[in-house]
Amino acid sequence: MNNSLRIGRVFGVPLSVHWTVPLLVVLFGYSLGSQTLPAWLPGRSATAYTVAGLAGALLLLLSLLAHETAHALTARRKGIPVHDVTLWALGGVTRMDRPSAPGAAFLVAVSGPLASLAVGGAALGAGMGLAAGPGWAVPTAVLLWLGWVNLLVAVFNLLPAAPLDGGRVVQALMWWRTGDRERAERAAGRGGQILGILLVALGWLAVLRGSWSGLWLAVLGFFVIVVANAERRQASLATALGGVRAADVMAGPVETAPDWITVQRYFDEPSASPAHGHHSDVPLLDFEGRPSGLLQVPRLSAIPVARRETLRLRDVAVPLSRCTTCAPDDLLENVLKNVRPRGGGLPILVMDGGLLAGIVTAGDLDRLAQRRMLRGDGTG
Numbered sequence: 527m528n529n530s531l532r533i534g535r536v537f538g539v540p541l542s543v544h545w546t547v548p549l550l551v552v553l554f555g556y557s558l559g560s561q562t563l564p565a566w567l568p569g570r571s572a573t574a575y576t577v578a579g580l581a582g583a584l585l586l587l588l589s590l591l592a593h594e595t596a597h598a599l600t601a602r603r604k605g606i607p608v609h610d611v612t613l614w615a616l617g618g619v620t621r622m623d624r625p626s627a628p629g630a631a632f633l634v635a636v637s638g639p640l641a642s643l644a645v646g647g648a649a650l651g652a653g654m655g656l657a658a659g660p661g662w663a664v665p666t667a668v669l670l671w672l673g674w675v676n677l678l679v680a681v682f683n684l685l686p687a688a689p690l691d692g693g694r695v696v697q698a699l700m701w702w703r704t705g706d707r708e709r710a711e712r713a714a715g716r717g718g719q720i721l722g723i724l725l726v727a728l729g730w731l732a733v734l735r736g737s738w739s740g741l742w743l744a745v746l747g748f749f750v751i752v753v754a755n756a757e758r759r760q761a762s763l764a765t766a767l768g769g770v771r772a773a774d775v776m777a778g779p780v781e782t783a784p785d786w787i788t789v790q791r792y793f794d795e796p797s798a799s800p801a802h803g804h805h806s807d808v809p810l811l812d813f814e815g816r817p818s819g820l821l822q823v824p825r826l827s828a829i830p831v832a833r834r835e836t837l838r839l840r841d842v843a844v845p846l847s848r849c850t851t852c853a854p855d856d857l858l859e860n861v862l863k864n865v866r867p868r869g870g871g872l873p874i875l876v877m878d879g880g881l882l883a884g885i886v887t888a889g890d891l892d893r894l895a896q897r898r899m900l901r902g903d904g905t906g
Contacts, residue, residue, distance in 0.1 A: 529545050530545070531543050531545075539595070539610060544613060554582070555576075556579065557739075558582045559576050563664070574664055578665075582671055585672050587613065589645045589646075589649075589672065589675075591613060592641050593617070593638045593641050594611045597620040597635075598611055600634050601622045601634045604633060606622050607622060607623045608620065609622060617679075625698075628698045628699070628701040631701065635695045636695060639680040639684050640680075642679045645672075646675075646677040647673070650673030653667075653668075653672075685721060687718040688718040689750065693714040696713070696717065697710045697711055698710070700713055708761045708762070708765045711758070711760070711764075712758050715758030722751030726743075726748055727747075728747075729742070729745075763862075763895050766895035767858045768859060770857065770858050772853070772855070773855065775891070776885060782808065782810065783810055784810070784811060784812075785811060785839050786813065787839060788835055789829055789839065790835045793826070808823060815881065816882075817846055817877065817881075820873075820875065822844065825842070846875075852875075852877070858886070861874060873887040
């Protein structure tokens with residue numbers, strides 16, 4: 527959900543809109559205005575179809591927001607910290623901490639589909655009510671379309687596969703029955719992988735038969751596969767990290783670079799920056815030898831040549847306040863709950879008395895998980 531624009535708050539929860547949202551509005555507005563409504567109500571003007579299509583797409587966007595808001599509000603009632611809600615082309619994402627009990631996880635999961643069912647029912651009821659009045663044919667059709675789409679969203683989200691809400695429901699029930707949270711998460715992830723493959727296959731079959739709407743289904747299936755794979759890995763990693771301290775995994779000594787040198791000097795003088803060419807993320811140190819930020823080396827190539835002589839590394843680095851840091855004795859499972867994906871994210875800078883003691887990268891975490899699984903300490 528990077529590249530999202532923060533536009534405000536909904537019930538106190540930060541709300542962001544991904545750059546793909548206008549694509550969602552255009553696609554659904556075009557489909558409703560150029561295909562659905564002319565088929566249902568032939569003989570109207572092009573302006574009427576266009577305005578109605580746009581209005582329907584915006585109402586759909588608001589209904590998706592209602593779905594995600596239900597997740598967020600239910601989570602907050604159960605004491606689960608909610609970080610933000612982001613709308614994007616395939617719906618929405620509510621970012622929150624992991625529920626601490628299966629009952630809370632179940633309620634959070636079902637709240638979204640229930641909200642969609644409520645919105646769908648209300649839209650259908652309003653559409654049927656308007657149908658009795660003269661001259662309300664177009665608004666009636668838009669409301670009926672909105673109602674059926676929301677019912678479809680609710681039913682689709684209840685499919686038993688992560689990251690869909692139905693997968694969360696199955697995960698919560700399995701967690702409650704077995705007491706093994708990670709096993710439940712892995713099972714829901716496997717269901718998501720299977721569902722994603724089926725969606726991709728169905729989408730391509732539709733495209734081969736001449737229906738370009740199958741592309742949307744294939745993209746949705748690909749997204750489900752990617753997220754389901756990530757959630758299975760996260761579950762395995764959570765098992766592997768049980769009781770592990772940052773000091774047990776961190777690499778050290780750490781190759782660093784001085785934060786006061788210019789970008790051009792970093793390119794020209796490898797002796798001034800020993801880490802140059804070896805790492806994609808390089809911690810920066812100030813004059814006193816204290817960490818000041820994290821340099822993401824691949825991004826340096828995007829800096830115009832004319833500015834490289836004046837910009838210092840600290841000017842283009844992720845500041846320390848936005849990096850993920852911890853102490854050597856901190857448990858990694860707790861540290862990863864506070865990883866800042868919009869800031870430094872991984873790697874984790876391990877600090878000891880204000881000095882850099884080591885670094886934990888994504889590769890370090892993967893190797894730890896693999897070693898533990900090979901020893902039989904965790905299951906994939």
